[in-house]
Amino acid sequence: MGKNRRAEQALKDKSVSMSELNRVSLGVSGKTKLKKAKGQQKGKLLRTDQAYGSGRVVEYRLGRRRRLFQITTFCPQALGPGPTNLYLIEDDALILVDTGLSTNMAKELFYFWHNNQSMPAEIEALPDDYSEQELFSAIKLTGRDIKEIDYIFLTHGHIDHYFLGRKIVELSGTKVVAHVSDSDNISNPWTLVKFLFDRWPMFMAMGMPRSKLHERLKESNIAEIDFSLHVDIPLVVDGSVNFQGIQPDSLFIRHFPGHSPGSIAIIVRSDENEEAFMLCGDTLLYPITPHPDDLVAYLRTLRKMRGLDNISLVLPAHGKAIINFQQRINTLERHHRYRLKLTYEACKTPRSIWQIATLPKYFDVYVDPNKFNPLAGQEAMVHAELLQLAGGLRRSHVDGAVHYFQNSGESFEEVYDRVQKIITDEHSTLLLRR
Ligand SMILES: [Fe+2]
Numbered sequence: 001m002g003k004n005r006r007a008e009q010a011l012k013d014k015s016v017s018m019s020e021l022n023r024v025s026l027g028v029s030g031k032t033k034l035k036k037a038k039g040q041q042k043g044k045l046l047r048t049d050q051a052y053g054s055g056r057v058v059e060y061r062l063g064r065r066r067r068l069f070q071i072t073t074f075c076p077q078a079l080g081p082g083p084t085n086l087y088l089i090e091d092d093a094l095i096l097v098d099t100g101l102s103t104n105m106a107k108e109l110f111y112f113w114h115n116n117q118s119m120p121a122e123i124e125a126l127p128d129d130y131s132e133q134e135l136f137s138a139i140k141l142t143g144r145d146i147k148e149i150d151y152i153f154l155t156h157g158h159i160d161h162y163f164l165g166r167k168i169v170e171l172s173g174t175k176v177v178a179h180v181s182d183s184d185n186i187s188n189p190w191t192l193v194k195f196l197f198d199r200w201p202m203f204m205a206m207g208m209p210r211s212k213l214h215e216r217l218k219e220s221n222i223a224e225i226d227f228s229l230h231v232d233i234p235l236v237v238d239g240s241v242n243f244q245g246i247q248p249d250s251l252f253i254r255h256f257p258g259h260s261p262g263s264i265a266i267i268v269r270s271d272e273n274e275e276a277f278m279l280c281g282d283t284l285l286y287p288i289t290p291h292p293d294d295l296v297a298y299l300r301t302l303r304k305m306r307g308l309d310n311i312s313l314v315l316p317a318h319g320k321a322i323i324n325f326q327q328r329i330n331t332l333e334r335h336h337r338y339r340l341k342l343t344y345e346a347c348k349t350p351r352s353i354w355q356i357a358t359l360p361k362y363f364d365v366y367v368d369p370n371k372f373n374p375l376a377g378q379e380a381m382v383h384a385e386l387l388q389l390a391g392g393l394r395r396s397h398v399d400g401a402v403h404y405f406q407n408s409g410e411s412f413e414e415v416y417d418r419v420q421k422i423i424t425d426e427h428s429t430l431l432l433r434r
Pocket of ligand 1: 156259
Protein backbone atom coordinates (compact mmCIF):
# COMPACT_ATOMS: atom_id res chain seq x y z
CA MET A 1 0.00 0.00 0.00
CA GLY A 2 1.39 3.43 -0.94
CA LYS A 3 2.10 6.02 1.71
CA ASN A 4 -0.92 8.17 0.93
CA ARG A 5 -3.34 5.27 0.72
CA ARG A 6 -2.09 3.88 3.99
CA ALA A 7 -2.43 7.31 5.55
CA GLU A 8 -6.00 7.64 4.28
CA GLN A 9 -6.80 4.20 5.63
CA ALA A 10 -5.27 5.17 8.94
CA LEU A 11 -7.47 8.22 9.14
CA LYS A 12 -10.57 6.18 8.29
CA ASP A 13 -9.79 3.44 10.76
CA LYS A 14 -8.83 5.36 13.86
CA SER A 15 -8.65 2.37 16.18
CA VAL A 16 -5.90 0.89 14.01
CA SER A 17 -4.21 4.25 13.64
CA MET A 18 -4.02 4.86 17.36
CA SER A 19 -2.76 1.47 18.28
CA GLU A 20 0.04 1.63 15.79
CA LEU A 21 1.61 5.01 16.49
CA ASN A 22 4.40 3.58 18.50
CA ARG A 23 7.29 5.86 19.14
CA VAL A 24 9.43 8.70 17.98
CA SER A 25 12.23 7.34 15.88
CA LEU A 26 15.90 7.97 16.47
CA GLY A 27 16.31 9.44 13.00
CA VAL A 28 17.25 13.08 12.99
CA SER A 29 16.08 14.66 9.81
CA GLY A 30 17.22 18.14 10.77
CA LYS A 31 19.67 17.87 7.90
CA THR A 32 16.82 18.35 5.45
CA LYS A 33 17.33 21.72 3.85
CA LEU A 34 14.30 23.83 3.31
CA LYS A 35 13.91 26.29 0.54
CA LYS A 36 13.53 29.88 1.56
CA ALA A 37 10.22 30.56 3.24
CA LYS A 38 7.54 31.78 0.91
CA GLY A 39 5.84 33.73 3.62
CA GLN A 40 2.46 32.39 4.66
CA GLN A 41 3.17 34.11 7.88
CA LYS A 42 -0.12 35.83 8.32
CA GLY A 43 -2.39 32.85 7.76
CA LYS A 44 -6.06 33.22 6.96
CA LEU A 45 -8.29 34.50 9.73
CA LEU A 46 -11.36 32.23 10.02
CA ARG A 47 -12.67 33.76 13.22
CA THR A 48 -11.53 36.88 15.00
CA ASP A 49 -10.90 37.38 18.72
CA GLN A 50 -14.04 37.27 20.82
CA ALA A 51 -14.24 38.89 24.23
CA TYR A 52 -11.23 38.30 26.55
CA GLY A 53 -8.81 37.96 23.63
CA SER A 54 -9.63 34.34 22.81
CA GLY A 55 -11.76 32.46 20.29
CA ARG A 56 -9.55 33.31 17.29
CA VAL A 57 -9.04 30.71 14.54
CA VAL A 58 -6.30 31.11 11.90
CA GLU A 59 -5.62 28.72 9.02
CA TYR A 60 -2.13 28.08 7.57
CA ARG A 61 -1.77 25.97 4.44
CA LEU A 62 0.82 23.22 4.43
CA GLY A 63 0.39 22.42 0.75
CA ARG A 64 -2.61 21.12 -1.18
CA ARG A 65 -3.63 18.39 1.23
CA ARG A 66 -2.66 19.50 4.70
CA ARG A 67 -3.61 22.43 6.90
CA LEU A 68 -2.54 23.81 10.27
CA PHE A 69 -4.93 25.80 12.44
CA GLN A 70 -4.26 28.04 15.39
CA ILE A 71 -7.15 28.01 17.90
CA THR A 72 -7.10 30.40 20.85
CA THR A 73 -8.95 29.51 24.07
CA PHE A 74 -9.69 31.38 27.29
CA CYS A 75 -7.06 31.87 30.01
CA PRO A 76 -7.03 35.08 32.09
CA GLN A 77 -4.77 37.86 30.85
CA ALA A 78 -4.38 40.03 33.94
CA LEU A 79 -3.36 37.33 36.43
CA GLY A 80 -2.49 34.46 34.11
CA PRO A 81 -0.40 34.10 30.95
CA GLY A 82 -3.33 35.09 28.70
CA PRO A 83 -5.29 33.00 26.19
CA THR A 84 -3.75 29.65 25.29
CA ASN A 85 -3.02 28.94 21.62
CA LEU A 86 -3.80 25.38 20.54
CA TYR A 87 -2.95 23.93 17.13
CA LEU A 88 -4.72 21.42 14.94
CA ILE A 89 -2.45 19.69 12.40
CA GLU A 90 -3.76 17.69 9.46
CA ASP A 91 -1.16 15.05 8.68
CA ASP A 92 -1.19 11.28 8.36
CA ALA A 93 -3.32 11.62 11.48
CA LEU A 94 -5.28 14.52 13.00
CA ILE A 95 -3.27 16.03 15.83
CA LEU A 96 -4.25 18.54 18.48
CA VAL A 97 -1.30 20.31 20.06
CA ASP A 98 -2.21 21.22 23.66
CA THR A 99 -5.75 21.39 25.01
CA GLY A 100 -6.06 24.54 27.09
CA LEU A 101 -7.65 24.80 30.50
CA SER A 102 -11.31 24.62 31.52
CA THR A 103 -12.80 28.03 32.32
CA ASN A 104 -14.00 26.68 35.61
CA MET A 105 -10.44 25.83 36.70
CA ALA A 106 -9.05 29.06 35.27
CA LYS A 107 -11.38 31.01 37.55
CA GLU A 108 -10.46 28.92 40.58
CA LEU A 109 -6.75 28.98 39.99
CA PHE A 110 -6.05 32.52 38.98
CA TYR A 111 -8.62 34.37 41.05
CA PHE A 112 -9.21 32.22 44.11
CA TRP A 113 -6.24 30.00 44.90
CA HIS A 114 -3.44 31.97 43.44
CA ASN A 115 -4.09 35.54 44.50
CA ASN A 116 -7.51 35.61 46.12
CA GLN A 117 -8.34 38.48 43.80
CA SER A 118 -11.91 39.54 43.29
CA MET A 119 -13.07 38.29 39.92
CA PRO A 120 -14.32 40.84 37.37
CA ALA A 121 -18.08 40.39 36.87
CA GLU A 122 -17.69 39.58 33.16
CA ILE A 123 -15.23 36.76 33.90
CA GLU A 124 -17.48 35.42 36.65
CA ALA A 125 -20.36 35.39 34.18
CA LEU A 126 -18.50 33.16 31.71
CA PRO A 127 -19.97 29.65 31.53
CA ASP A 128 -17.75 27.02 33.19
CA ASP A 129 -17.36 25.27 29.83
CA TYR A 130 -16.52 28.45 27.87
CA SER A 131 -13.05 27.19 26.79
CA GLU A 132 -14.57 23.90 25.64
CA GLN A 133 -17.16 25.74 23.60
CA GLU A 134 -14.42 27.82 21.99
CA LEU A 135 -12.40 24.73 21.11
CA PHE A 136 -15.29 22.61 19.87
CA SER A 137 -16.79 25.36 17.72
CA ALA A 138 -13.33 26.17 16.31
CA ILE A 139 -12.79 22.55 15.28
CA LYS A 140 -16.19 22.58 13.59
CA LEU A 141 -15.16 25.74 11.75
CA THR A 142 -12.16 23.90 10.31
CA GLY A 143 -14.51 21.27 8.88
CA ARG A 144 -13.33 18.60 11.32
CA ASP A 145 -14.89 17.04 14.38
CA ILE A 146 -13.51 16.63 17.89
CA LYS A 147 -14.08 12.87 17.59
CA GLU A 148 -11.66 12.70 14.66
CA ILE A 149 -8.66 13.72 16.76
CA ASP A 150 -6.16 10.87 16.79
CA TYR A 151 -3.45 12.31 19.01
CA ILE A 152 -2.97 15.07 21.55
CA PHE A 153 0.64 16.27 21.58
CA LEU A 154 1.43 18.21 24.76
CA THR A 155 4.15 20.84 24.43
CA HIS A 156 4.70 20.60 28.20
CA GLY A 157 3.10 19.63 31.48
CA HIS A 158 1.71 22.94 32.71
CA ILE A 159 -1.96 23.01 33.59
CA ASP A 160 -3.03 25.66 31.08
CA HIS A 161 -1.86 23.30 28.32
CA TYR A 162 -3.40 19.96 29.25
CA PHE A 163 -6.22 20.39 31.80
CA LEU A 164 -8.92 20.13 29.13
CA GLY A 165 -7.43 16.91 27.76
CA ARG A 166 -9.62 14.58 29.81
CA LYS A 167 -12.76 15.76 28.06
CA ILE A 168 -11.21 15.30 24.60
CA VAL A 169 -9.91 11.84 25.46
CA GLU A 170 -13.39 10.86 26.66
CA LEU A 171 -14.98 12.06 23.44
CA SER A 172 -12.44 10.90 20.89
CA GLY A 173 -10.42 8.11 22.50
CA THR A 174 -7.33 10.02 21.43
CA LYS A 175 -3.83 9.02 22.55
CA VAL A 176 -1.71 11.45 24.54
CA VAL A 177 1.88 12.14 23.49
CA ALA A 178 4.26 14.04 25.80
CA HIS A 179 7.90 14.11 26.81
CA VAL A 180 8.73 11.65 29.55
CA SER A 181 10.27 14.41 31.70
CA ASP A 182 6.88 16.12 32.10
CA SER A 183 4.83 12.92 32.24
CA ASP A 184 4.87 12.81 36.06
CA ASN A 185 3.11 16.20 36.13
CA ILE A 186 0.59 15.22 33.50
CA SER A 187 -0.25 11.79 34.91
CA ASN A 188 -0.44 12.70 38.59
CA PRO A 189 -4.00 13.57 39.74
CA TRP A 190 -2.59 15.72 42.55
CA THR A 191 0.02 17.54 40.52
CA LEU A 192 -1.22 21.02 41.33
CA VAL A 193 -1.60 20.48 45.04
CA LYS A 194 1.69 18.58 45.13
CA PHE A 195 3.46 21.49 43.41
CA LEU A 196 2.18 23.98 45.98
CA PHE A 197 2.91 21.74 48.96
CA ASP A 198 6.35 20.70 47.75
CA ARG A 199 7.42 24.24 47.01
CA TRP A 200 5.85 25.83 50.07
CA PRO A 201 9.03 25.64 52.21
CA MET A 202 10.99 27.15 49.34
CA PHE A 203 8.55 30.07 49.01
CA MET A 204 8.84 30.69 52.72
CA ALA A 205 12.67 30.51 52.57
CA MET A 206 12.49 33.22 49.89
CA GLY A 207 10.99 35.54 52.49
CA MET A 208 7.68 35.74 50.63
CA PRO A 209 4.69 36.80 52.72
CA ARG A 210 2.56 33.91 53.93
CA SER A 211 -0.72 33.38 52.14
CA LYS A 212 -3.90 31.62 53.02
CA LEU A 213 -3.29 29.22 50.19
CA HIS A 214 -3.12 26.21 52.46
CA GLU A 215 -6.46 27.06 54.02
CA ARG A 216 -7.98 27.62 50.61
CA LEU A 217 -6.72 24.28 49.42
CA LYS A 218 -8.39 22.71 52.45
CA GLU A 219 -11.64 24.50 51.62
CA SER A 220 -11.53 23.12 48.09
CA ASN A 221 -12.42 19.54 47.54
CA ILE A 222 -9.05 18.52 46.16
CA ALA A 223 -10.18 14.92 45.72
CA GLU A 224 -12.36 16.17 42.89
CA ILE A 225 -9.60 18.12 41.18
CA ASP A 226 -8.26 15.44 38.91
CA PHE A 227 -7.42 16.46 35.37
CA SER A 228 -4.59 14.00 34.98
CA LEU A 229 -4.01 12.27 31.68
CA HIS A 230 -2.41 8.96 30.97
CA VAL A 231 0.58 9.56 28.69
CA ASP A 232 0.22 6.82 26.10
CA ILE A 233 3.29 7.69 24.08
CA PRO A 234 6.22 9.07 26.08
CA LEU A 235 8.84 10.89 24.05
CA VAL A 236 12.48 10.41 24.92
CA VAL A 237 14.51 11.35 21.88
CA ASP A 238 14.35 13.94 19.13
CA GLY A 239 13.15 12.76 15.77
CA SER A 240 10.40 12.24 13.26
CA VAL A 241 7.04 10.91 14.30
CA ASN A 242 6.11 7.40 13.26
CA PHE A 243 2.45 6.81 12.35
CA GLN A 244 1.70 3.15 11.73
CA GLY A 245 5.06 2.61 10.16
CA ILE A 246 4.73 5.78 8.10
CA GLN A 247 7.38 8.25 9.09
CA PRO A 248 6.58 11.50 7.36
CA ASP A 249 9.25 14.17 6.95
CA SER A 250 6.55 16.65 7.81
CA LEU A 251 6.68 16.43 11.63
CA PHE A 252 9.76 16.59 13.78
CA ILE A 253 10.00 16.73 17.58
CA ARG A 254 12.74 18.55 19.50
CA HIS A 255 13.25 18.43 23.26
CA PHE A 256 13.87 21.97 24.53
CA PRO A 257 13.98 21.88 28.37
CA GLY A 258 14.14 24.97 30.56
CA HIS A 259 10.63 26.35 30.80
CA SER A 260 9.79 22.89 32.10
CA PRO A 261 11.93 19.72 32.11
CA GLY A 262 9.91 18.09 29.33
CA SER A 263 9.14 21.04 27.04
CA ILE A 264 9.12 20.09 23.37
CA ALA A 265 8.77 21.91 20.07
CA ILE A 266 6.97 20.40 17.09
CA ILE A 267 8.38 21.40 13.74
CA VAL A 268 5.80 21.12 10.97
CA ARG A 269 6.93 21.20 7.36
CA SER A 270 4.80 22.02 4.35
CA ASP A 271 4.30 19.38 1.63
CA GLU A 272 6.97 20.85 -0.62
CA ASN A 273 9.35 21.59 2.26
CA GLU A 274 9.06 25.27 1.49
CA GLU A 275 7.78 26.30 4.89
CA ALA A 276 8.57 25.11 8.41
CA PHE A 277 6.52 26.20 11.37
CA MET A 278 7.75 25.64 14.90
CA LEU A 279 5.08 25.09 17.56
CA CYS A 280 7.22 25.92 20.57
CA GLY A 281 4.84 25.82 23.55
CA ASP A 282 5.97 28.36 26.14
CA THR A 283 9.68 28.18 25.31
CA LEU A 284 9.56 31.30 23.15
CA LEU A 285 6.79 33.81 23.73
CA TYR A 286 5.99 37.27 22.44
CA PRO A 287 5.45 39.86 23.83
CA ILE A 288 5.73 38.29 27.32
CA THR A 289 8.88 36.45 28.39
CA PRO A 290 8.62 32.81 29.51
CA HIS A 291 9.40 31.81 33.12
CA PRO A 292 12.33 29.42 33.18
CA ASP A 293 12.00 26.57 35.66
CA ASP A 294 15.74 25.95 35.20
CA LEU A 295 17.63 28.95 33.82
CA VAL A 296 20.73 26.98 32.81
CA ALA A 297 18.67 24.50 30.80
CA TYR A 298 16.66 27.37 29.32
CA LEU A 299 19.71 29.36 28.18
CA ARG A 300 21.15 26.18 26.63
CA THR A 301 17.86 25.65 24.82
CA LEU A 302 17.98 29.19 23.40
CA ARG A 303 21.45 28.45 22.01
CA LYS A 304 20.24 25.21 20.43
CA MET A 305 17.24 26.92 18.91
CA ARG A 306 19.58 29.40 17.30
CA GLY A 307 20.91 26.51 15.21
CA LEU A 308 17.50 26.04 13.55
CA ASP A 309 17.90 28.26 10.55
CA ASN A 310 14.99 27.15 8.40
CA ILE A 311 12.01 28.15 10.50
CA SER A 312 9.68 30.53 8.70
CA LEU A 313 7.30 31.14 11.59
CA VAL A 314 7.23 30.33 15.30
CA LEU A 315 3.78 29.69 16.73
CA PRO A 316 3.85 29.88 20.53
CA ALA A 317 1.30 28.72 23.11
CA HIS A 318 0.47 32.26 24.27
CA GLY A 319 0.58 35.65 22.60
CA LYS A 320 1.60 36.50 19.07
CA ALA A 321 3.38 34.56 16.33
CA ILE A 322 7.12 35.24 16.09
CA ILE A 323 8.34 36.05 12.59
CA ASN A 324 12.01 36.67 13.30
CA PHE A 325 12.78 34.07 15.91
CA GLN A 326 16.55 34.61 15.86
CA GLN A 327 15.88 38.19 16.88
CA ARG A 328 13.51 36.97 19.61
CA ILE A 329 16.23 34.65 20.95
CA ASN A 330 18.66 37.60 21.06
CA THR A 331 16.10 39.64 22.97
CA LEU A 332 15.45 36.85 25.49
CA GLU A 333 19.18 36.31 26.05
CA ARG A 334 19.67 40.05 26.64
CA HIS A 335 16.65 40.05 28.95
CA HIS A 336 18.15 37.34 31.17
CA ARG A 337 21.59 38.95 31.12
CA TYR A 338 19.99 42.19 32.33
CA ARG A 339 18.06 40.39 35.05
CA LEU A 340 21.24 38.59 36.19
CA LYS A 341 22.94 41.99 36.38
CA LEU A 342 20.10 43.52 38.42
CA THR A 343 20.20 40.51 40.75
CA TYR A 344 23.97 40.69 41.16
CA GLU A 345 23.96 44.43 41.85
CA ALA A 346 21.06 44.10 44.29
CA CYS A 347 23.16 41.68 46.32
CA LYS A 348 25.88 44.23 47.18
CA THR A 349 24.08 44.00 50.50
CA PRO A 350 22.47 40.71 51.58
CA ARG A 351 18.98 40.32 50.14
CA SER A 352 16.32 37.66 50.30
CA ILE A 353 14.80 36.41 47.06
CA TRP A 354 11.62 38.28 47.87
CA GLN A 355 13.53 41.52 48.47
CA ILE A 356 15.12 41.10 45.05
CA ALA A 357 11.81 40.29 43.33
CA THR A 358 10.13 43.37 44.76
CA LEU A 359 12.87 45.86 43.89
CA PRO A 360 11.50 48.71 41.75
CA LYS A 361 12.01 47.94 38.04
CA TYR A 362 13.09 44.33 38.65
CA PHE A 363 9.90 43.41 36.79
CA ASP A 364 8.11 45.53 34.20
CA VAL A 365 4.96 45.20 36.26
CA TYR A 366 4.49 46.14 39.90
CA VAL A 367 4.96 43.22 42.31
CA ASP A 368 3.18 43.90 45.58
CA PRO A 369 5.59 43.02 48.43
CA ASN A 370 2.66 42.08 50.64
CA LYS A 371 1.13 39.52 48.29
CA PHE A 372 2.17 35.91 47.80
CA ASN A 373 3.41 35.63 44.21
CA PRO A 374 5.17 32.34 43.42
CA LEU A 375 5.97 33.22 39.81
CA ALA A 376 7.77 36.44 40.76
CA GLY A 377 9.70 34.61 43.49
CA GLN A 378 10.65 31.76 41.19
CA GLU A 379 11.91 34.18 38.54
CA ALA A 380 14.23 36.00 40.97
CA MET A 381 15.36 32.68 42.45
CA VAL A 382 16.53 31.10 39.17
CA HIS A 383 18.69 34.15 38.49
CA ALA A 384 20.20 34.16 41.99
CA GLU A 385 20.84 30.41 41.76
CA LEU A 386 22.77 30.77 38.52
CA LEU A 387 24.87 33.60 39.94
CA GLN A 388 25.62 31.45 42.95
CA LEU A 389 26.59 28.54 40.73
CA ALA A 390 28.98 30.85 38.87
CA GLY A 391 30.58 31.89 42.16
CA GLY A 392 29.31 35.46 42.01
CA LEU A 393 26.93 35.13 44.95
CA ARG A 394 26.91 33.23 48.21
CA ARG A 395 23.95 32.61 50.45
CA SER A 396 23.21 32.29 54.09
CA HIS A 397 20.17 32.07 56.33
CA VAL A 398 19.64 35.48 57.96
CA ASP A 399 16.54 36.97 59.64
CA GLY A 400 14.07 34.25 58.77
CA ALA A 401 15.00 33.84 55.11
CA VAL A 402 17.87 32.79 52.89
CA HIS A 403 19.85 35.86 51.83
CA TYR A 404 22.19 36.15 48.85
CA PHE A 405 25.22 38.44 48.81
CA GLN A 406 28.17 39.12 46.51
CA ASN A 407 31.02 36.71 47.00
CA SER A 408 34.00 38.96 46.28
CA GLY A 409 32.71 42.20 44.81
CA GLU A 410 34.16 41.45 41.35
CA SER A 411 32.52 43.08 38.34
CA PHE A 412 29.34 41.64 36.87
CA GLU A 413 31.16 41.07 33.54
CA GLU A 414 33.61 38.69 35.24
CA VAL A 415 30.76 36.71 36.78
CA TYR A 416 28.82 36.71 33.50
CA ASP A 417 31.84 35.24 31.67
CA ARG A 418 31.63 32.26 34.01
CA VAL A 419 27.85 32.05 33.50
CA GLN A 420 28.52 31.74 29.77
CA LYS A 421 31.03 28.94 30.41
CA ILE A 422 28.44 27.04 32.46
CA ILE A 423 25.95 27.35 29.60
CA THR A 424 28.58 26.11 27.13
CA ASP A 425 29.70 23.17 29.26
CA GLU A 426 26.98 20.67 28.41
CA HIS A 427 28.66 18.00 30.53
CA SER A 428 28.25 19.87 33.80
CA THR A 429 25.58 18.26 35.92
CA LEU A 430 23.48 20.69 37.83
CA LEU A 431 21.63 19.71 40.94
CA LEU A 432 19.91 22.95 41.74
CA ARG A 433 17.22 22.89 44.42
CA ARG A 434 17.63 19.19 44.96
FE1 LIG B 1 4.00 26.85 30.62
